[in-house]
Amino acid sequence: MAAAAVEEIRATAYVGFDSITSQIEHKLLKRGFQFNVIVVGQTGLGKSTLINTIFASHLIDSKGRLEADEPVRQTTEIQAVSHVIIENGVRLRLNINCWDPIVKYIKDQHSAYLRKELTAMRDRHIQDTRIHCCLYFISPTGHSLRAIDVIVMKKLSEVVNVVPVIAKADSLTFEEREAFKQKIRAELVYHNIRLYPFDTDENDEEEIQLNEGIRNIIPFAVVGSERNVIIDGKSVRGRKNRWGVVNVEDEDHCEFVHLRNFLTRTHLQDLIETTAQIHYEAFRSKQLLALKEGVQQRPPTNQ
Ligand code: GDP
Numbered sequence: 001m002a003a004a005a006v007e008e009i010r011a012t013a014y015v016g017f018d019s020i021t022s023q024i025e026h027k028l029l030k031r032g033f034q035f036n037v038i039v040v041g042q043t044g045l046g047k048s049t050l051i052n053t054i055f056a057s058h059l060i061d062s063k064g065r066l067e068a069d070e071p072v073r074q075t076t077e078i079q080a081v082s083h084v085i086i087e088n089g090v091r092l093r094l095n096i097n098c099w100d101p102i103v104k105y106i107k108d109q110h111s112a113y114l115r116k117e118l119t120a121m122r123d124r125h126i127q128d129t130r131i132h133c134c135l136y137f138i139s140p141t142g143h144s145l146r147a148i149d150v151i152v153m154k155k156l157s158e159v160v161n162v163v164p165v166i167a168k169a170d171s172l173t174f175e176e177r178e179a180f181k182q183k184i185r186a187e188l189v190y191h192n193i194r195l196y197p198f199d200t201d202e203n204d205e206e207e208i209q210l211n212e213g214i215r216n217i218i219p220f221a222v223v224g225s226e227r228n229v230i231i232d233g234k235s236v237r238g239r240k241n242r243w244g245v246v247n248v249e250d251e252d253h254c255e256f257v258h259l260r261n262f263l264t265r266t267h268l269q270d271l272i273e274t275t276a277q278i279h280y281e282a283f284r285s286k287q288l289l290a291l292k293e294g295v296q297q298r299p300p301t302n303q
Contacts, residue, residue, distance in 0.1 A: 034128040035268060036109075040102060040156065041137025045167040050135075050224035053237060053248060054260050098148070099155040106131050106159045110283040130280055132271045133196075133263065134160045137167045138184065138219060142176045145187050154193050159279055161196035161271055163262075164188075169221035169254050170239060170246045177221050184219055196274065197267065210266060220259040223248050 039047040109129045116126045134156055138149060145153075156162050164184065169177055188195060195218070197211040225248050229238040237248040248256045263271075 033272065035133075035272065036129060036131045037133045037135060037263070038102070038106070038131045038160070039135045039137065040152070041167065042139060045137040045139060046224045047135075047137055047167075049226055050165075050167070050222060050256075052226050053224040053256065054263065099152045102152075103155055103159055106134075106156075107283065110159075110280050111287070113280065114284055114287060130275055131160050132275045134162045136162050136164045138164055140166055140168050140171045140180070142172055142180050144183050150187065150191050150193070153188075153195070154191065157193055157195055159283070161274055161279070163196060164219035165259065166219050166221040168223065170223045172221070181219060181221065197270065198274065198278065207270075214262060214267070217255060217258055220255045220262075222256045222259055223254040224256070 037051070039051055041047055109131060113126060113128065113130055136149075136153055136156065138145065153162055153164065166172075166177070166180060166184075172180060197214055199208060199211060203211070223239060223246050225237050225239045225246075227238070228235045229240045229245055229247075230236075231238065231245055231247055236250075239246045239248070246253050248254065251257050
């Protein structure tokens with residue numbers, strides 16, 4: 001089968017408010033909000049496992065409540081949609097636009113939001129299915145980005161906040177991991193792929209530093225696991241094999257905790273705002289301009 005993309009999973013989890021910093025405005029919390037993540041990458045790279053590790057372990061428990069006796073906030077949820085890039089053996093058919101269904105999916109969400117915004121009797125609260133973050137899974141080859149990764153990331157970065165991750169980082173040594181990260185960063189620059197986070201004139205010193213910190217980590221080298229293992233008598237999320245144990249939540253083992261903090265604490269609000277102000281706004285103005293031009297070109301009706 002030629003390169004293609006298919007929708008794979010659709011899971012719902014809840015944001016754990018215990019983990020969100022004060023940067024999230026009170027109003028936002030009170031009203032509830034949606035945070036939609038899409039995971040993209042070859043099948044078998046650990047996408048479902050990572051999503052479950054991030055959101056299931058930490059977030060489902062709290063179900064969006066500040067206190068245990070509060071009612072569950074149904075409007076606050078994390079949507080994870082997974083798209084798989086399917087390849088045919090070794091040779092990739094780059095002429096087949098495997099990114100098209102993913103880009104279309106993202107644009108469809110923008111389109112749905114715009115339609116609701118334009119409805120005269122619109123609801124006060126619009127159901128937000130726009131994708132706020134795309135986790136792009138890179139295979140831990142230790143060499144360089146594959147041609148398809150370059151193309152797909154470039155296409156996706158035009159419509160969504162793309163965050164690259166090195167999947168199954170436990171298969172690389174620390175030296176290999178670091179060298180691979182540097183190679184990927186250099187390649188992203190070489191191919192002129194501008195990824196999230198973006199600096200704007202409005203950013204204050206703290207935000208600039210926060211973004212710089214993230215740029216120094218990206219791509220996050222992560223390990224996922226849906227199982228718990230016992231380390232020093234404690235049950236932790238990890239992967240055990242014959243030569244040792246990887247503790248997913250140990251910062252010395254991988255960057256899972258950094259990724260989770262990035263998604264659920266430090267950049268949650270900014271991912272949502274950047275989606276609205278940059279990606280959605282670009283889509284919206286293009287659509288409205290096309291609409292205006294269409295109206296102008298239409299011959300006047302006989303009254
Ligand atoms: P998906 O097809 O991308 O969603 O991949 P899955 O989440 O189904 O994972 C595929 C296989 O890889 C499963 O057997 C997982 O247990 C395993 N796996 C997932 N994450 C990791 C990881 O970080 N390291 C290793 N070594 N294996 C992993």
